[in-house]
Amino acid sequence: MAKLRVIFENGAPERIVEFDPAKAPFHHDGKPGSILDILLGHKIHLEHACGGNCACTTCHVIVKQGAQLLSEAEEQEEDMLDKAPGLTPTSRLGCQAVVQAPDAEITVVIPKFTINLVSESADEQ
Numbered sequence: 749m750a751k752l753r754v755i756f757e758n759g760a761p762e763r764i765v766e767f768d769p770a771k772a773p774f775h776h777d778g779k780p781g782s783i784l785d786i787l788l789g790h791k792i793h794l795e796h797a798c799g800g801n802c803a804c805t806t807c808h809v810i811v812k813q814g815a816q817l818l819s820e821a822e823e824q825e826e827d828m829l830d831k832a833p834g835l836t837p838t839s840r841l842g843c844q845a846v847v848q849a850p851d852a853e854i855t856v857v858i859p860k861f862t863i864n865l866v867s868e869s870a871d872e873q
């Protein structure tokens with residue numbers, strides 16, 4: 749089993765999701781097995797204004813641990829990330845970063861400015 753720890757910069761309680769990457773997709777947005785897919789599939793809300801199609805920056809997450817266990821960012825993701833507020837060297841788009849190891853342990857931070865965006869799909873939480 750893989751483990752995804754989620755820290756919310758707005759102070760919401762931390763969440764830990766255990767999952768089997770081989771069972772992806774868990775939801776219908778983002779690449780199968782991506783951070784967005786895993787979170788939505790476990791009822792943890794992450795913004796995804798473009799539906800997980802690498803066309804916005806609302807699914808921006810900061811990877812604190814396990815970045816090497818995620819798929820490499822493609823050019824389109826890097827171009828979009830350049831527009832993300834609060835970009836860091838370990839920033840990724842949640843809909844594009846796919847967990848690749850069956851026993852991966854990954855920690856991500858969901859930045860405050862991402863959480864604070866108005867969401868039409870807040871009922872997914």
Ligand code: FES
Nearest residue numbers: 796798800802843
């Ligand atoms: S949801 Fe739009 S880029 Fe990830």
